[in-house]
Amino acid sequence: ACVFDAGGQILGTVGVLRDLTEQVATQRRLIQREKLASLGEMAAGMAHEIRNPLGGIKMATNLLSSGAVDDRRISQEMAQSIMSGIAEIEAIIADLLDYARETRLECQEYALGRVLAPVVEASTAEAARRGVRVEAVRLDDELVAAVDGPRLRQVFANVVKNAVEAAERTPDARVTVTLYRRHAAAVIEIVDNGVGIEPEHREKIFLPFYTTKPTGTGLGMAIVKKIMDLHGGEIDIDSVPGRGTTVRLVIPRSPVPAAVEVG
Incomplete structure (x- = not known):
């Protein structure tokens, strides 16, 4: 702070130093x-x-x-x-x-419907054996984004697998997958009518090795979050215990660098 004399002239300054x-x-x-x-x-x-x-x-x-x-x-x-x-x-x-x-994304323009469709198709037979119906309600084939296709397919597969396991043993068990536009983003919505997620577990599902299932490593959703973060995306989860869960994977459609490296 400045120190002034009676005439308003600056005499000097005063400062305070703190040892942090x-x-x-x-x-x-x-x-x-x-x-x-x-x-x-x-x-x-x-x-x-x-x-x-x-x-x-x-x-x-x-x-x-x-x-x-x-x-x-x-x-x-x-x-x-x-x-x-x-x-x-x-x-x-x-x-x-x-x-x-260390993960390095190799991004290029992909029609997201074509990335997602093989995952839905591959999961259908296994889900049917578990008594769960998996169906794609709407996949926008013209919805394009710059993504790492194989990595994003890994994300879809993990989330759909979790949805099938959650819906198993539920009457009229089903999982629906939808792909649609939302402003400048693409949204992949996976909905199941399974057991749902208790509130105390919801914030922990992305932690490594955290799982409430009798089988599995507990790393699936941690990997999902890592890949989504690398894409600059978001994961929204709505769940009601006993009624089911909705997972929305929000992916920006704006161009991203062809190679993104994150440790």
């Missing part, structure tokens, strides 16, 4: 603590997911090595159980690497 060293150090400690807590949660989640198939592998291996199983058919079943457990662990590791690794 301790405040900055405290903020850094808090950030580090949050990072460690997040890492701890991820490690605990991964350990839990891997421990389950490892338990089955250990039990089958012990039985085979003990010589207690002399029935060839049972031995083959045990060996198959071991292979299934290994495949499950490999899937967990693959999902974790996909989530953690």
Whole structure:
């Protein structure tokens, strides 16, 4: 601040200096603590997911090595159980690497309906076996956006798979997929009439290894959010427990760089 004399002339200035060293150090400690807590949660989640198939592998291996199983058919079943457990662990590791690794988008102009249609078609047969009807209500074939097609297809597949699993065992179980324009964005809407999401779970579904399902790694929606963030998109979720869930994937239609690299 300036200091003036009686005639209004500036005599000098007065300033106040504050030492923020301790405040900055405290903020850094808090950030580090949050990072460690997040890492701890991820490690605990991964350990839990891997421990389950490892338990089955250990039990089958012990039985085979003990010589207690002399029935060839049972031995083959045990060996198959071991292979299934290994495949499950490999899937967990693959999902974790996909989530953690540096991701580079290769974007080009895609008709979003053509990206989405194969996902709907591929999920129809598996959903039918679960008693769920999957249908595309409206897919705008002329709706174009600059996206990474394979990555975006991965997003669609994850969300549709979750919707099918949520609707399973529901009377008249169904999942509907719609693609439409909203201002300068494209919206992919996936609606199911399944169990819905409880409010206390809604904010956690994008956390790595967080899941309320008996199977799955809990990384699917974390990967979905990562890919959508890279595209500059948004995910809106409306859900009513016992009535179903609506997921809206909002993707900007404005051109984006041909290659976007994010760590």
